[in-house]
Amino acid sequence: MTDFNLQAPSFALLQAPMVCWKCGLETVVTAIWVPRLKELDEEGELEVADAAVLQYVESLDPAVAAVIVQDAPLMRVGQSQTAGVKYWANHCSHCDALQGDHHVMGVDGPFFLQSRDELSSLTVHPAGMGLRAAAGYSESGWMSWVSRLLGDSP
Secondary structure: OOOOOEEEOOOEEEEEEEEOOOOOOEEEEEEEEEOOEEEEOOOOOEEEEOOEEEEEEEEEOHHHHHHHHHHOOOEEEEEEOOOOEEEEEEEOOOOOOEEOHHHHOOOOOOOOOOOHHHHHHOEEEEOOOOEEEEEEEEOOHHHHHHHHHHOOOO
């Protein structure tokens, strides 16, 4: 049985265009966004985090994996030579190169938003279900803005 370190009441898939680092063509990449996150700490207690995007996702519960396979087929488990781990990563629609989380989530990546206007570059697909995962995550102010796109916040 898989040990999950994160759980969320719901999630959405965020999609955006990005230029592939290998072939230079535009592809679509996906991030897994959650409105709130519970994380197990060292003592097994839950700590709550605000809106976040999952990173280096090593495993997902099967229902969540099925949603991703259906709605984001370019995101699948791949071996990253740079990170040295297998995780749910984006792949280029043209050359199939793994688009690492460090590129996708990093300073020049499509999920490093600096203003609310940049939200228009994202397509949001709400999943309508909870999530359990073995992953890391990052928090940033823009991630709370996604709730407004979903109508969850005034």
